[in-house]
Amino acid sequence: DAGVIQSPRHEVTEMGQEVTLRCKPISGHDYLFWYRQTMMRGLELLIYFNNNVPIDDSGMPEDRFSAKMPNASFSTLKIQPSEPRDSAVYFCASSWTGGLGYTFGSGTRLTVV
Amino acid sequence: AQTVTQSQPEMSVQEAETVTLSCTYDTSESNYYLFWYKQPPSRQMILVIRQEAYKQQNATENRFSVNFQKAAKSFSLKISDSQLGDTAMYFCAFMKHGNYGGSQGNLIFGKGTKLSVKP
Numbered sequence: 001d002a003g004v005i006q007s008p009r010h011e012v013t014e015m016g017q018e019v020t021l022r023c024k025p026i027s028g029h030d031y032l033f034w035y036r037q038t039m040m041r042g043l044e045l046l047i048y049f050n051n052n053v054p055i056d057d058s059g060m061p062e063d064r065f066s067a068k069m070p071n072a073s074f075s076t077l078k079i080q081p082s083e084p085r086d087s088a089v090y091f092c093a094s095s096w097t098g099g100l101g102y103t104f105g106s107g108t109r110l111t112v113v
Numbered sequence: 114a115q116t117v118t119q120s121q122p123e124m125s126v127q128e129a130e131t132v133t134l135s136c137t138y139d140t141s142e143s144n145y146y147l148f149w150y151k152q153p154p155s156r157q158m159i160l161v162i163r164q165e166a167y168k169q170q171n172a173t174e175n176r177f178s179v180n181f182q183k184a185a186k187s188f189s190l191k192i193s194d195s196q197l198g199d200t201a202m203y204f205c206a207f208m209k210h211g212n213y214g215g216s217q218g219n220l221i222f223g224k225g226t227k228l229s230v231k232p
Binding site: 033042043045048056089091093100101102103104106107109 | 146148155156157158160163165204208219220221222223224225
C-alpha cells in the first residue's frame with residue numbers, strides 16, 4: 001500500500017488566492033482527518049470524516065476553510081481567500097473502525113505571502 | 114475535554130545512552146489509548162508505540178518502552194541505546210476508546226518534545 005498520499009508537498013501562494021490541498025487515504029480506511037501544525041499551536045484537528053460524512057468540523061478556523069470528501073478515496077481542504085496566518089503544515093491522516101492509531105500523509109507545507 | 118501535556122520542550126542525549134520523555138494527560142474516560150509519535154526533520158509522522166489503557170503491562174517496541182501509570186495519568190517514553198536517527202520531535206497523543214472497539218474520533222496531541230541525539 002502506498003500509504004496516505006497528499007499533494008502538493010509544498011505550496012506558495014499570494015494572499016487572497018484560493019488554495020486546494022488534496023488527500024488520498026489508505027484503501028479500506030473509513031476515517032479521514034485533516035490536521036494543521038504550527039509552531040505556536042502545535043497539531044490541531046480541523047475536521048474529520050467517517051464514511052465520507054463530516055463528523056466534527058469544530059476545528060475549522062473560519063468560513064474561509066472548507067473540506068469535502070466526495071468518495072472514499074479522495075478529500076480536499078480548500079482555503080479561500082488565503083491569508084498569511086494560514087501558513088502551516090497541513091496533514092491528512094486515515095484510520096479504520098477498530099484500528100489503533102492513524103497513518104499520516106507526508107503533509108503539505110503552505111506558505112501564504 | 115481531554116488534554117495532553119508534555120513539559121519538556123527540548124531534550125538532548127548522548128548516543129547509546131537512555132532518555133525518558135514525559136507526558137501527562139487529563140481525562141474522565143476509563144477506556145482509551147495512548148500513543149507516541151515521532152516526527153523527524155522529514156516531517157513524516159511515524160507511530161512509535163501505543164498503549165491500551167485497560168492493559169496493565171507496559172508496551173515495548175524494540176528500544177522503545179513506556180511507563181504507563183493510569184492512576185497518575187502519566188505516560189512516559191523511554192528510548193534505550195539512543196541512535197542518531199532518533200533525533201526528532203516526539204508527540205504524545207490520546208484517543209478515546211470507540212463504542213465498537215478500536216479507537217474513536219480524533220487524536221489529541223501534546224505540544225511535543227524536541228529530542229537531539231548527540232554523537
